[in-house]
Amino acid sequence: MKKFINNVENILSESLSGFGKAHADILNVSLSPDFIYRKNKSSKPKVALISGGGSGHEPLHGGFVGTGMLDAACPGQVFSAPTPDQMEAAANKVHNDKGILFIVKNYSGDIMNFEMGADIIDHEHTTVIVNDDVAVEDSTFTTGRRGVAGTMIVEKTVGSLAETGASLEECKNFGDHVNKMTGSMGVAFTSCTVPAAGKPTFELSGDEIEFGVGIHGEPGRKREKIRSANELTKDIIESILEDLKPDNNQEVLLHINGFGGTPLMELYLLFECGQKLLEKNNIKVTRSIVGNFTTSLEMAGGSFTITKLDEKITKHWDTPVHTAALRWKM
Amino acid sequence: MKKFINNVENILSESLSGFGKAHADILNVSLSPDFIYRKNKSSKPKVALISGGGSGHEPLHGGFVGTGMLDAACPGQVFSAPTPDQMEAAANKVHNDKGILFIVKNYSGDIMNFEMGADIIDHEHTTVIVNDDVAVEDSTFTTGRRGVAGTMIVEKTVGSLAETGASLEECKNFGDHVNKMTGSMGVAFTSCTVPAAGKPTFELSGDEIEFGVGIHGEPGRKREKIRSANELTKDIIESILEDLKPDNNQEVLLHINGFGGTPLMELYLLFECGQKLLEKNNIKVTRSIVGNFTTSLEMAGGSFTITKLDEKITKHWDTPVHTAALRWKM
Amino acid sequence: MNSKDIFNYLEIIEFQISKHKDEIEKLDQEIGDGDHIFNVLRGLKEANSLKEKNINEPVDKVFKQIGMKIMTTVGGSSGALFATLIIGMSKKYDNSLENLENISNMFSEGVEAMKIRGKSNVGEKTMLDVLIPVAIKLKEIKNEKKMNLVAEKIKKVAQEGMLSTKEMIATKGRASFLGERAKGHIDPGARSSQLAIEAICNELIKLEENL
Amino acid sequence: MNSKDIFNYLEIIEFQISKHKDEIEKLDQEIGDGDHIFNVLRGLKEANSLKEKNINEPVDKVFKQIGMKIMTTVGGSSGALFATLIIGMSKKYDNSLENLENISNMFSEGVEAMKIRGKSNVGEKTMLDVLIPVAIKLKEIKNEKKMNLVAEKIKKVAQEGMLSTKEMIATKGRASFLGERAKGHIDPGARSSQLAIEAICNELIKLEENL
């Protein structure tokens, strides 16, 4: 394993500390318990948004802490959900008279730890569970679908709504709504290497890909031979559309997310493929975002996320935001 | 080679086309000859900034086209300098009554092609050559040093100055000044794969790194065994400081640039290492930027760039910018 | 059995699980995300770090401390679940660990809490496929006086539970995302739980033999 | 020699260089960035694409067209330099390619333009280590009537020039960044230039033999 590290044990704290310094204008980093929170608490009461999850998906979630988005983020160990004391400490730091909204990706470790965190905090709170990944089936018997790159879109839009002084209930409902309007699916070309393990999580041969991969490199729909970008796009987007069932002329946000190891050049090429295919299906891409936002360390590959836009989602997507990884109009 | 492509020959045009669509609010893409240019020409005359170079370094340069930064960018084939007709077409499109400033990384292919482009344009013009890489020696007999991640800082600050209506000469002088205040050096852990080649450019064994690597994976100072982040930081930063000879209490901008395949987590860890070391050397990091800005496709590794700040550089770094890859205050 | 013994067992568990590090790592790489072994080892290390300060503290306090430590340092599914187990056990502690019925009650309480925390039950390809049968068996044989017999029986139940996960389709945890593809792979949490139980059982058997 | 011959030679060059594709690719990977062979092949392909429309056009126009095509489609150092060479040559065309002195004048003009464009000269580990000696030799033997003798001599000079780059330290081009490390590696541009010249020379020799 070749990585920029001094000591596998300290990788997280050193990285968090650097993150805090590099973005000291907008956020603070607390270590033990680890959490990242906005430098300036809003002077008006607002619902406080707290997200978190295993590390290794950067910039998710710490990179989304700041005005217009999250109030705090709790990073766990690499690919391991954070612990309840982190959520508790973050909640105590950022609560601002209107309750706490947890935004949690649908992985059992995250769900359980956030629940345990919620159990021990005194503030009013509720949770939005993001489960946008259409790669795996959602049945009432299973854990359901995974929460992946759509999380960023939920955090941006609900973050914007919270900024208006909306109530906890409104934020929760809107989060659930955006989640329902959002579908994602990805494909991996290479594995990632968890620092503690020191070796790749899985092996793919020279022409193999994992279709429908999760954001930890965990298996998805199937392992298969690599195909052209257009073919992959077709299979992925059709799966998403099957789930979202958009109307004719539906306006959508198209997000191409890189898993970390794929050059931007290819991500924009994917955007081109996706945009064209959607156009053919009478779907209008009116908002777009391309880049590495929900990563799996250095894994090569990427995912498509589509959010069906309505007036409210569009409005809250467009509002100013100022975080380490997402910033516009301020 | 596993990449998102339909056809190696079309990778650039498909990617550029996607890029144009994803950022249609701020820029246009012209194909054959390929160049990216701002959607809205400034109503006031201004020096037009044109950069470019081989593709594969995204977001450099196309990602820096927009208000406050470049007026146009000319992307060549992967790792091959663009052709003079691209520069000519871009110049004809974006010139705005105050001349053209070319910003060129110091690689002979870029230098020659930009010169040939300059030879055939009718507008007043001059060139800033960026050569911030301290890994290789600068002697009067050789091509000198390479232009690498510092280019983004030159483009941002000179872009800002140009926006004020400064003259071509002022912009040129300021560009040369920022370049002189800037030093960079990087290290590679893995190779990149040029799509046309279909296989890695070079091989590094499991514990080998290329110290002082160029942004195309071309060799640098030496091939050696991997060392800790702190040790690498020390050697790199000392080399840069030797070149920049900062005063006591010098304020600097510290830029950690990822080459494409290294997770953000590690880049922030490098920032931590660098910031600490600079502090020990009585150098104050007052501006920072961490991320993948000048990449070598999917190469793992990263570089440090340090710019000595004076009032003018700081001011023009801080001004609003709105491009695909760098955006703040607007 | 006292607090000193608890820390003793922890060390034995850590030793045994460490011996199967690569195997457990691989199990979670196959049907999960590969972090299970690191979560478990981090938890054991952190729990062991409490030894010096707590070795003379009352058993229920020690359980609670260990549970809290795991809860605040491990993370992931296993962190939440093992913490829930141990904190749950601490709540039912009844002044002595010498009595098997007490132990059985404690264990059942912990496992019940896990079922609620994980919203899961036996047959879902998780560590509960080991822990639930063990809890049931313990209750069944709570009056058995021979500790080596108890240990042998528990060991066997744990082993069977662990193996049973192999052909299951998961409906809880990360493996649930795999559907049919999870078949043929033992659940990592079931394996680490079984190894922990086996380590304790083997130690009990050894103790009996030495009597 | 007419425009048809020029396109004929281009095809022969493309064929010969393609045969050494992997070797040239490797040379630029070792001391450069690995794109040289792709630049060269792209240039040749684009130049050949002019054939149909231009096969009956005057020689100087064809040279200019080819030069412009290379200039606008290749990029990189070699695109700029080869375009400069060919456009330079077109400027000195003197109504006939039958006269060796004319050819020598054209080639010298092109190479001089390259020297200015590349700010470089012989001894700097570049394609000019092949092209400059060839230009000098051509001038030297410009009155030689036997084309096979000319071809043999030029071939040899090109070969020597190419090999001479092996032990040089580069001071121009990408290899210059390597310092001492570039030693022991042949310059990719020198190799492709030498192969192109060799291809033409061999064709000339073959033609003479068939007379």
Ligand SMILES: Nc1ncnc2c1ncn2[C@@H]1O[C@H](COP(=O)(O)OP(=O)(O)O)[C@@H](O)[C@H]1O
């Ligand atoms: N809902 C659940 N109920 C019971 N056990 C679960 C549940 N989810 C996961 N597990 C157990 O946790 C184990 C995985 O633990 P670990 O890898 O540490 O966490 P994560 O799944 O968050 O990566 C699984 O093998 C399974 O035994």
Ligand SMILES: Nc1ncnc2c1ncn2[C@@H]1O[C@H](COP(=O)(O)OP(=O)(O)O)[C@@H](O)[C@H]1O
């Ligand atoms: N300044 C220069 N003068 C003469 N030849 C040069 C110069 N720079 C580069 N070259 C030649 O160009 C070749 C490299 O071409 P190529 O790989 O296509 O372009 P790039 O160097 O831009 O990647 C070198 O091998 C060398 O022969």
Ligand SMILES: [Mg+2]
């Ligand atoms: Mg995990």
Ligand SMILES: [Mg+2]
């Ligand atoms: Mg090149």
Ligand SMILES: [Mg+2]
């Ligand atoms: Mg796991």
Ligand SMILES: [Mg+2]
């Ligand atoms: Mg090259």
